[in-house]
Amino acid sequence: MxxxxxxxxxxxxxxxxxxxxxxxxxxxxxxxxxxxxxxxxxxxxxxxxxxxxxxxxxxxxxxxxxxxxxxxxxxxxxxxxxxxxxxxxxxxxxxxxxxxxxxxxxxxxxxxxxxxxxxxxxxxxxxxxxxxxxxxxxxxxxxxxxxxxDSIPADFGTCFLQQVFPGDLNSVEAVVGMDDSSVGNAPINVTTLECAVLGITHSKELKAVRKQLFASHLPKPSHKPQPRGKVWYSKEAKRWCVPNMASDRSVVLRSQRLNYKLRQIRPTQFNAYFGMQSIWTALAACFLGLVLFIMTSFAFTRRLLLKYPEVFTMGAFARGGSSRSSLSQLRFLVTLIGYGWDHKLTDPDEQHQTPPTVTKTVKISGPDPGxxxxxxxxxxxxxxxxxxxxxxxxxxxxxxxxxxxxxxxxxxxxxxxxxxxxxx
The missing domain is CATH 3.40.50.720 (NAD(P)-binding Rossmann-like Domain)
Known part of the structure; x- marks a missing residue:
């Protein structure tokens, strides 16, 4: 070059x-x-x-x-x-x-x-x-x-959290949402929806790809992340959380694998969520996710979804996206909550025997995310x-x-x- x-x-x-x-x-x-x-x-x-x-x-x-x-x-x-x-x-x-x-x-x-x-x-x-x-x-x-x-805030943010954490980091919860200063809503361009639909439709392909891509295994962690329900409240993010099925987790875990392989950095576990300010918005998001999952399961309903995105996504997606005036009033906020220990083990393959006792949070913020x-x-x-x-x-x-x-x-x-x- x-x-x-x-x-x-x-x-x-x-x-x-x-x-x-x-x-x-x-x-x-x-x-x-x-x-x-x-x-x-x-x-x-x-x-x-x-x-x-x-x-x-x-x-x-x-x-x-x-x-x-x-x-x-x-x-x-x-x-x-x-x-x-x-x-x-x-x-x-x-x-x-x-x-x-x-x-x-x-x-x-x-x-x-x-x-x-x-x-x-x-x-x-x-x-x-x-x-x-x-x-x-x-x-x-x-x-x-x-x-x-998708997916520098989550991926690079996780690396940043690993760097500033006082000891070894065991797991990370990423809560993706909008900053409190944001005003109104802005629909997302339908191309993004098309990408999501294709991802869900062909998700079974990942198994074969990952079998070849991830031939070697990472060290098995001794302590799994805390289990979460479909809707739960994060006191650190101050948001009601629902599962985030977008690409963040895939991207972060690939970086963790490569940083372990190339730099001998202890890999961390990672889960992603969308954060909502009210439980009612979170429940509505769960319902919308269920609708999208069902509609992507059949060719006829997939075509309907992409033909009338405003109707079936309750205005979350639209052809032509949002106006600039709407976007100018939005700011994203990604909160990463890390759980781990106050000291580091020398060998990245060695596992801590006691449960994590330290929590640390980092935040990534910026203008309209899309x-x-x-x-x-x-x-x-x-x-x-x-x-x-x-x-x-x-x-x-x-x-x-x-x-x-x-x-x-x-x-x-x-x-x-x-x-x-x-x-x-």
């Missing part, structure tokens, strides 16, 4: 809903913080990309000189490789990744460009690690998935690869963010852009 490439960053899928925010974040950095940063937009329709630039000018105070446009079609490998050969890092915003992600990753590896994405699809993420890690390592490029709200926050997260992940590849593991490969960026300045970079990691 040479420095003589035309562009530091290429945003692929910039004409999509999230891609619009990513473009604006990259342009903002290039215009206000890193004048030397070179970037381009990529997609299959040049006219749409030009419209995205005009929208960005109208939505921001940026001058936004005409950026370079690369025509690249996810169904045309030759065009993707040609795009990758011009970039040092590609930010891929083309979901569902189950359909398009593998082609983009393979083309980036072939073109020797590193790649980050915002996928929250465990099957895709784990399959790419299984199938593409060796090729990426040989070509000297990094492929880091789930670099948006779009503004995700744009900041994935952009800073890309810039970290650009600047600090020598601080990343090995000489390339496929990694989750907690394993990829553990020894970099990513946490400080995010803090400088409004996403904070703090000890409670």
């Amino acid at each position: 040479g420095d003589d490439r035309k562009y530091d960053v290429v945003v692929l899928g910039a004409s999509g809903y999230t891609g619009q925010y990513v473009l604006e974040e990259v342009a903002r950095i290039a215009e206000t913080k890193r004048p030397g940063l070179t970037y381009a937009l990529a997609g299959r329709n040049k006219d749409k990309l030009l419209r995205v630039v005009e929208i960005a000018r109208n939505n921001t105070s940026l001058k936004l000189p005409d950026p370079a446009i690369i025509v690249a079609d996810v169904n045309n490998e030759e065009s993707l490789v040609a795009m990758a050969k011009q970039a040092r890092v590609v930010i891929s915003c083309v979901g569902p990744y189950r359909y398009y992600g593998d082609r983009v990753v393979a083309s980036c590896i072939k073109g020797r460009a590193s790649q980050v994405d915002i996928s929250g699809e465990p099957q895709y993420l784990e399959r790419v690690q299984l199938e593409q890690h060796e090729a990426a390592e040989q070509r000297g490029v990094y492929v880091v998935g789930s670099c948006g709200f 779009y503004c926050g995700t744009a900041i997260l994935v952009t800073q992940a890309a810039l970290t690869i650009l600047d600090e590849a020598d601080c990343m593991p090995g000489r390339g490969g496929v990694f989750p963010p907690g394993a990829a960026f553990l020894d970099t300045t990513l946490r400080q970079r995010l803090a400088d852009h409004g996403i904070s990691f703090t000890e409670a």
Whole structure:
């Protein structure tokens, strides 16, 4: 990945809903913080990309000189490789990744460009690690998935909690929700729902992938996390909690495995929950989860769900996503509660004989998680690869963010852009 490439960053899928925010974040950095940063937009329709630039000018105070446009079609490998050969890092915003992600990753590896994405699809993420890690390592490029709200706050936050915990960390509970300062609600774009539906529909595929990916076993912990019901109250997070079936747990556990293998860091157990301010909202979320699970079980109801998302998700998802004014009033809050001991054992394979006695909490907060926050997260992940590849593991490969960026300045970079990691 040479420095003589035309562009530091290429945003692929910039004409999509999230891609619009990513473009604006990259342009903002290039215009206000890193004048030397070179970037381009990529997609299959040049006219749409030009419209995205005009929208960005109208939505921001940026001058936004005409950026370079690369025509690249996810169904045309030759065009993707040609795009990758011009970039040092590609930010891929083309979901569902189950359909398009593998082609983009393979083309980036072939073109020797590193790649980050915002996928929250465990099957895709784990399959790419299984199938593409060796090729990426040989070509000297990094492929880091789930670099948006799914799942840097949970994954990198767990690593942060391990670093600041007074002793060994046994288990972590992640409570994902909105900050108390948030006002109103904002529906999520339907593409995110489509990704979730595909994940649930094809969840059985994970067993075969994991059997190959996780051939070696982690040390067996002596103390399991405290069992939780379908709805329970966290006094640390001050939220009613329900199970979070998104990608956070998959991503965190992959980082834990890799950090144990590569750095001999004791792995921790991890469970994820959504946090609600009232028990009634939590119960409604459980009901919605049940509806989604049932509807994804049959082809006919899946089609109905994706055709009328506003109806079947009670407004949680919608075509076109949310207005900017709605998003500007939202802030996310991820609370990570760690349970462990006040001292460390020298050997990461050795197990504590007494039950955990220490609790510590860290919080990660930032702007609207789905779009503004995700744009900041994935952009800073890309810039970290650009600047600090020598601080990343090995000489390339496929990694989750907690394993990829553990020894970099990513946490400080995010803090400088409004996403904070703090000890409670």
